[in-house]
Amino acid sequence: MTELKCHVGIGPLVEGTALVADDNFSARYDLDRIKGIFSRPQHKLVGQSYVDKILVLNTSKGGVASAWMLNEMKTRGIAPKAILFNAANTILAQGAALADLTMCDRFADGDITKLINTGDTLRVDPAQGLVTIITRF
Amino acid sequence: MNLNDEEQAMLAGKLGEPKRWALDHMMKVGKMFDAADFVPVSQAHMMADTESLGNACVEFLEGLASHPPKQCRVAVPMITDPRGVDLSYYQPLGQTEAMANLERRTIAACSQMGILMTDTCINYQTIMPPLLGDHVAYGDTGVVIYCNSVLGARSNFEGGPSALAAGLTGRTPRYGLHLDKNRKATKRFVVKEQPKGLTDWGVLGGLIGRLCGSYWEVPVIEGIEVVPTSDEMKHMGAAMASFGSTPLFHIVGITPEAPTLAAVCFGAPPPAQQITKADLDALRSDFGGKGEKVDVVVFAAPQLSHVEMQQVADLLDGKRIHADTSLIVCTAPTVAADCDRLGIIPRIEASGAKVLRGTCFYNQYAREIGEANNWKRLLSNSTKIVNIIAGYGYDPALASMEDCVASAVAGEIV
Structure with a gap:
């Protein structure tokens, strides 16, 4: 098991499967929130389902709407399980706080999109600022 | 975080559940960004379009608004970003009664909390611009960057929940752009x-x-x-x-x-x-090419000022929009009221264009209205909207205001 230290985050401890891209994130710009998939043609995860995944991305982009949207998505059961960023912006953190969605950023060991692979099983503990790779894909 | 006596009372619920929720919410965010304490804000501005809110977040607003007025009234002047439905013109766009009802419920809840439904992303041009060094809690990224940069105010990007929390309490966690070092x-x-x-x-x-x-x-x-x-x-x-x-x-x-x-x-x-x-x-070059058919031309994102409205009217005078093309203009309700009085909106709409009040194209169920009107190829002079609209199923192109109007008349990108 590999442990990755990060800043203290938001939300509960969760375990799940990683979906990774060296790309950014906005719920408004990038998602089809009806189908539960990435919809922006230029996004590296276009066409893939984000539902119940632990998203691992570079940073969050403009668009304050994501702060409401995370809660709205979670209520309908089409939210990611957690989101890990190299650097979150304020909006996604605020959205995670409202939705009680797990979110962490600022990893000590470098670019998180390179340290975790799609399909890896992760445990995310925001209170401790710790992400554990339980199994490698 | 260091809390003063009033903040501790809020967190303990002594000033009511809305303020307790607000303090707790802001402390979660403040902890993630290492805020030492709170800073008072003079204004709050909330993005709360119903497409983003959905039923779940409208119910959340209604829950807060159901508390006694003394507990749920905002503590500082608070205004709103564009909404998702122009209630004076939604059926022709293909928006449903369910969308309109969600909008009506949102307006009722916000009004109950004392929020002024200004429905604008150009409040710095139309409502009350902040001053140099003024700490505020603004939603809408365009509002925040303008007020931070051009006016020297101090705000983080505040999503709807955090803007509301700031409005209810009159403060926000002191992190990010409230601190000299991050500017x-x-x-x-x-x-x-x-x-x-x-x-x-x-x-x-x-x-x-x-x-x-x-x-x-x-x-x-x-x-x-x-x-x-x-x-x-x-x-x-x-x-x-x-x-x-x-x-x-x-x-x-x-x-x-x-x-x-x-x-x-x-x-x-x-x-x-x-x-x-x-x-x-x-x-x-990422956006569009000449000679291609255009389904909808959009002037929005941000909403148009008085000056832009006059420019659009001047360009449209004596012209008619192509039968297969729509032209949508989004502006603030205050600007629309003035432009009605000044005869500018009648001049724009005489061409077949439509002016929407208090909405912005991309946050008014863009996917659904696109499908309802067979809008795919979108042309705009807004670099912002061509950046964001592809995720809603559009093929965006970018051109100057003059070329956008000429293209709307020709039905193809000139």
């Missing part, structure tokens, strides 16, 4: 091609945003040879925030915190990167 320049750009017109300013903003790429980068820009207009800064900032999640920029000799380069560098300036015509053309 210093981290990237430096020297502009070698002077922008001409709103779209050029938007492209410049979009490129710098893309090159910054993070909320925590602050660009300082040199080489601008003219003092831009408020509308030009509006388009530049909105695009920069959209492409880069950038909340603040400085322009040496123009924006208030940057009388000199040294004033925003706190030491050695970052290495300079030149912005050339080729760089700007490369970003432009």
